[in-house]
Amino acid sequence: xxxxxxxxxxxxxxxxxxxxxxxxxxxxxxxxxxxxxxxxxxxxxxxxxxxxxxxxxxxxxxxxxxxxxxxxxxxxxxxxxxxxxxxxxxxxxxxxxxxxxxxxxxxxxxxxxxxxxxxxxxxxxxxxxxxxxxxxxxxxxxxxxxxxxxxxxxxxxxxxxxxxxxxxxxxxxxxxxxx
Numbered sequence: 001x002x003x004x005x006x007x008x009x010x011x012x013x014x015x016x017x018x019x020x021x022x023x024x025x026x027x028x029x030x031x032x033x034x035x036x037x038x039x040x041x042x043x044x045x046x047x048x049x050x051x052x053x054x055x056x057x058x059x060x061x062x063x064x065x066x067x068x069x070x071x072x073x074x075x076x077x078x079x080x081x082x083x084x085x086x087x088x089x090x091x092x093x094x095x096x097x098x099x100x101x102x103x104x105x106x107x108x109x110x111x112x113x114x115x116x117x118x119x120x121x122x123x124x125x126x127x128x129x130x131x132x133x134x135x136x137x138x139x140x141x142x143x144x145x146x147x148x149x150x151x152x153x154x155x156x157x158x159x160x161x162x163x164x165x166x167x168x169x170x171x172x173x174x175x176x177x178x179x
Contacts, residue, residue: 023073031136033061072096
């Protein structure tokens with residue numbers, strides 16, 4: 001459920017500290033294998049805040065861990081306003097994968113190019129955020145290149161969605177890790 005009214009103060013004195021939203025890890029699950037991703041309001045010092053509390057995968061399914069090339073990841077959660085006033089968000093995840101391009105990497109490139117994914121990004125400051133929970137992210141571009149600064153595979157996954165990026169609870173993080 002979307003909140004249409006601000007329900008708390010956003011002060012610099014309340015949010016004083018370091019912030020490093022750089023993505024260090026990515027977890028992808030095949031969207032068709034995510035059976036539920038439950039959300040709930042949690043009480044954080046008498047404030048109701050929404051997060052994913054549990055993720056259930058189909059039998060035998062798993063989240064796949066991707067360690068992206070250093071400084072290659074970017075994610076956005078962008079508000080889009082149409083001329084007629086409709087509002088939605090676009091989730092975008094861009095990353096590079098390094099490593100030798102062989103028959104197995106070829107299969108991974110095809111899977112990333114053709115599949116649809118529930119994505120979880122882990123930031124350097126310890127935040128776990130879900131992208132594409134309701135619709136799944138699909139490839140916008142998937143490129144294999146060599147001979148320059150962009151060696152390897154570069155992938156951009158995106159989707160139009162009706163919710164902002166969703167933080168994960170400790171229980172949902174355990175689900176992603178398979179614990």
